[in-house]
Amino acid sequence: MKATIVTIGDEILIGQIIDTNSAFIAKSLDKIGIDIHEVISISDSRDHILATLKYLQNQVELVVITGGLGPTKDDITKKTLCDYFEDELVVNEQVLAHVTELIEGFYKRPISQINKDQALVPSKATVLHNKVGTAPGMWLKKENTVFVSLPGVPYEMKYLIENEVVPKVVREYKRPFIIHKTVLTYGQGESLVAERIEAWENNLPEFIKLAYLPSPGRVRLRLSARGTDEQVLQNAIEENVDSLSKIIGDIIVGYDENETLEVILGRLLTKNKMTVSTAESCTGGKIAQLLTSIPGSSVYFKGGVVSYATEVKTEILKVPQELIEKYSVVSREVAIEMALGAQKLLQTDYVIATTGNAGPEKGDSPAEVGTVFIALATPNPAPNNIICEEFHFGQPREKVIDRAVNTAFEMLQKEILKNLL
Amino acid sequence: MKATIVTIGDEILIGQIIDTNSAFIAKSLDKIGIDIHEVISISDSRDHILATLKYLQNQVELVVITGGLGPTKDDITKKTLCDYFEDELVVNEQVLAHVTELIEGFYKRPISQINKDQALVPSKATVLHNKVGTAPGMWLKKENTVFVSLPGVPYEMKYLIENEVVPKVVREYKRPFIIHKTVLTYGQGESLVAERIEAWENNLPEFIKLAYLPSPGRVRLRLSARGTDEQVLQNAIEENVDSLSKIIGDIIVGYDENETLEVILGRLLTKNKMTVSTAESCTGGKIAQLLTSIPGSSVYFKGGVVSYATEVKTEILKVPQELIEKYSVVSREVAIEMALGAQKLLQTDYVIATTGNAGPEKGDSPAEVGTVFIALATPNPAPNNIICEEFHFGQPREKVIDRAVNTAFEMLQKEILKNLL
Numbered sequence: 001m002k003a004t005i006v007t008i009g010d011e012i013l014i015g016q017i018i019d020t021n022s023a024f025i026a027k028s029l030d031k032i033g034i035d036i037h038e039v040i041s042i043s044d045s046r047d048h049i050l051a052t053l054k055y056l057q058n059q060v061e062l063v064v065i066t067g068g069l070g071p072t073k074d075d076i077t078k079k080t081l082c083d084y085f086e087d088e089l090v091v092n093e094q095v096l097a098h099v100t101e102l103i104e105g106f107y108k109r110p111i112s113q114i115n116k117d118q119a120l121v122p123s124k125a126t127v128l129h130n131k132v133g134t135a136p137g138m139w140l141k142k143e144n145t146v147f148v149s150l151p152g153v154p155y156e157m158k159y160l161i162e163n164e165v166v167p168k169v170v171r172e173y174k175r176p177f178i179i180h181k182t183v184l185t186y187g188q189g190e191s192l193v194a195e196r197i198e199a200w201e202n203n204l205p206e207f208i209k210l211a212y213l214p215s216p217g218r219v220r221l222r223l224s225a226r227g228t229d230e231q232v233l234q235n236a237i238e239e240n241v242d243s244l245s246k247i248i249g250d251i252i253v254g255y256d257e258n259e260t261l262e263v264i265l266g267r268l269l270t271k272n273k274m275t276v277s278t279a280e281s282c283t284g285g286k287i288a289q290l291l292t293s294i295p296g297s298s299v300y301f302k303g304g305v306v307s308y309a310t311e312v313k314t315e316i317l318k319v320p321q322e323l324i325e326k327y328s329v330v331s332r333e334v335a336i337e338m339a340l341g342a343q344k345l346l347q348t349d350y351v352i353a354t355t356g357n358a359g360p361e362k363g364d365s366p367a368e369v370g371t372v373f374i375a376l377a378t379p380n381p382a383p384n385n386i387i388c389e390e391f392h393f394g395q396p397r398e399k400v401i402d403r404a405v406n407t408a409f410e411m412l413q414k415e416i417l418k419n420l421l
Numbered sequence: 422m423k424a425t426i427v428t429i430g431d432e433i434l435i436g437q438i439i440d441t442n443s444a445f446i447a448k449s450l451d452k453i454g455i456d457i458h459e460v461i462s463i464s465d466s467r468d469h470i471l472a473t474l475k476y477l478q479n480q481v482e483l484v485v486i487t488g489g490l491g492p493t494k495d496d497i498t499k500k501t502l503c504d505y506f507e508d509e510l511v512v513n514e515q516v517l518a519h520v521t522e523l524i525e526g527f528y529k530r531p532i533s534q535i536n537k538d539q540a541l542v543p544s545k546a547t548v549l550h551n552k553v554g555t556a557p558g559m560w561l562k563k564e565n566t567v568f569v570s571l572p573g574v575p576y577e578m579k580y581l582i583e584n585e586v587v588p589k590v591v592r593e594y595k596r597p598f599i600i601h602k603t604v605l606t607y608g609q610g611e612s613l614v615a616e617r618i619e620a621w622e623n624n625l626p627e628f629i630k631l632a633y634l635p636s637p638g639r640v641r642l643r644l645s646a647r648g649t650d651e652q653v654l655q656n657a658i659e660e661n662v663d664s665l666s667k668i669i670g671d672i673i674v675g676y677d678e679n680e681t682l683e684v685i686l687g688r689l690l691t692k693n694k695m696t697v698s699t700a701e702s703c704t705g706g707k708i709a710q711l712l713t714s715i716p717g718s719s720v721y722f723k724g725g726v727v728s729y730a731t732e733v734k735t736e737i738l739k740v741p742q743e744l745i746e747k748y749s750v751v752s753r754e755v756a757i758e759m760a761l762g763a764q765k766l767l768q769t770d771y772v773i774a775t776t777g778n779a780g781p782e783k784g785d786s787p788a789e790v791g792t793v794f795i796a797l798a799t800p801n802p803a804p805n806n807i808i809c810e811e812f813h814f815g816q817p818r819e820k821v822i823d824r825a826v827n828t829a830f831e832m833l834q835k836e837i838l839k840n841l842l
Binding site: 009010011012013014015016017018019020022023024025026027028030036037038039040041042043044070071072075107109112114115134153155180182189190191192194195209211212213214222224278280283284285286287288289291292293295296297298301302303304305306307308309311312315316345346347359360361363396397398399401 | 430431432433434435436437438439440441443444445446447448449451457458459460461462463464465491492493496528530533535536555574576601603610611612613615616630632633634635643645699701704705706707708709710712713714716717718719722723724725726727728729730732733736737766767768780781782784817818819820822
């Protein structure tokens with residue numbers, strides 16, 4: 001089964017917003033064995049929508065459309081779908097009751113004509129009930145293609161995909177199996193990894209596809225197998241991942257497609273009953289924020305200090321003033337004292353500390369823009385109770401912060417793994 | 422001039438990564454008056470790429486392609502472009518010298534065949550030199566369409582768009598003017614805003630388009646004017662924004678398209694020489710992280726405490742233990758003490774404090790999942806030195822955190838503006 005995802009809205013075409021909806025839909029459909037043919041963003045003009053529907057008719061079996069279903073005048077998807085299906089809009093009583101309940105019951109204001117109009121749907125559509133918003137989803141079929149139209153508000157779209165679209169597709173259509181397996185590596189660039197695994201790659205069976213997904217400091221390798229026999233696919237993937245691990249086991253850090261380092265760290269810390277805290281300067285709280293983005297993180301994350309101003313470093317983290325004067329705030333010495341100070345203050349096994357100049361301007365230190373010191377306090381006896389490294393991440397600011405955060409997580413991961421051996 | 426943006430790579434089609442490149446390219450082209458017709462993501466298969474090139478030929482004047490230029494086997498854009506242009510790959514000496522310099526000089530390792538192959542380009546292509554990476558950009562013209570191919574690594578793509586593609590288009594093509602103006606509102610939903618401005622919207626001139634961009638708690642209204650006389654467009658936009666402000670001035674908080682609340686806050690704080698710090702529990706450092714994402718934030722942001730564990734609240738922020746026992750950690754009383762404790766500790770004019778349960782599980786408090794208390798310490802004399810509000814943001818966790826952060830910024834903005842009057 002082939003599908004195309006269509007996003008309607010000028011805000012994507014002028015780059016005002018990033019299309020995150022399509023990635024969510026793609027992932028959800030891919031999981032149930034649907035092959036995503038294309039993702040298309042078009043303007044919210046009637047002609048453009050009609051031309052796109054026509055172009056997709058019978059090219060794919062499923063078209064998932066988001067956007068253009070809100071209550072306002074720039075939302076024209078519903079009317080255009082009606083035209084395309086030579087249909088008329090009729091009031092759906094169940095949707096009307098739900099919208100009335102939501103507006104009058106929850107938001108406590110009188111229902112307006114604009115709200116009532118949200119209950120209008122093409123008469124041929126199967127309504128997909130949107131419990132978390134006012135715009136209903138719609139399912140319409142013409143010849144060999146099903147057109148599903150969903151609101152563009154992310155959590156409403158997500159609700160409808162998970163609770164309506166995916167279950168309905170699973171019930172009504174046969175699909176092949178697709179299995180992905182991602183191998184996370186770090187420390188070597190894309191071309192070096194490619195060279196090391198060239199012979200292995202050339203020996204992959206026809207039905208397994210390999211993709212390289214590079215990002216600063218790491219390369220993810222994604223194997224995708226497609227076929228009708230799930231067990232055959234599963235075995236082939238496992239076999240090939242095993243043989244890959246024998247070649248580049250030294251740089252492999254994980255295997256789960258969605259696994260971010262903060263998820264891996266969370267699991268490691270929870271399992272080993274260890275705790276972590278942070279003392280952040282140039283990363284400004286991002287390390288704490290990512291650690292706490294994981295449900296259940298309160299088990300291992302106790303807290304942190306964002307010591308942006310120098311006096312926060314000296315007064316809260318107790319970094320000696322003389323040290324700052326001698327070496328400047330962006331220095332190995334200060335990073336180490338920040339980590340040890342936070343460890344004393346917050347009483348955790350590990351502490352991640354960062355100090356650097358993220359730019360774009362030079363700050364209170366002679367250090368070059370892009371320089372970052374990352375210190376890690378550990379539960380080991382001295383001198384292994386502290387590690388510190390210096391990095392030069394260049395520019396822009398955003399990249400410096402992101403690389404510092406990633407690198408800090410990698411240092412922590414390496415250290416925890418080392419202590420477990 | 423019409424353009425279509427094409428992203429090549431299975432990782433987008435299976436939802437493994439979000440396509441942020443297209444938004445950047447769209448925004449850059451929109452700024453110079455190019456009309457983005459479509460944004461398309463396709464698989465990295467030769468047939469699909471060829472079919473797409475053919476489909477776009479003469480439909481638009483400019484096609485910007487990203488992805489599929491890396492050194493590894495899954496990158497086939499270059500070879501396919503060669504086929505489409507009935508061309509052959511030749512070594513570009515300037516690119517070869519640059520790749521050699523980068524690998525041997527910067528990365529300090531011997532150059533491999535895979536690296537050398539990156540200097541191969543179609544003979545008909547104008548090379549766009551990529552100073553920040555090894556894959557060159559390419560500019561190829563056929564009939565009425567220019568095809569530009571760029572690497573998919575975001576900072577390499579950005580470098581080439583800003584330094585090569587945009588300057589070349591500006592030099593070589595005539596384009597109309599496009600002016601966007603965004604009006605940021607908050608506190609009222611999309612349909613309520615639509616009702617209030619209905620008459621104004623119906624009176625907009627033909628060449629001005631209005632779009633509603635809703636997100637939790639706020640609606641952005643975007644006016645886009647297009648034409649040949651820049652002054653006429655500018656005047657019409659200004660006139661209509663003026664008349665709009667007269668109708669909904671009470672809910673307008675800003676006018677800049679890209680302006681996030683943290684940018685607005687940064688400007689307000691800098692201008693008024695005021696400082697802020699944070700005491701975050703459920704938001705886990707995200708408020709500090711967003712405040713420090715702005716260059717120059719060290720002028721007004723001094724630091725923060727992420728007090729995730731209860732003992733961090735009592736020991737560092739000095740929240741009385743009895744208060745926590747009596748009211749629980751998720752309470753108005755604790756939020757207020759966190760803010761006042763941080764104000765004393767960090768000595769700033771304002772403090773944002775959050776405590777809540779972001780879910781998915783109930784925590785150390787009887788408070789419902791989604792409950793958040795936000796307190797704001799101010800420089801005003803008591804009892805106006807502290808404000809605290811209670812919110813119920815529902816689920817999922819991510820939404821609770823994001824809405825808490827947004828709401829906290831809105832409270833701070835409102836308070837600063839009030840104090841300036």
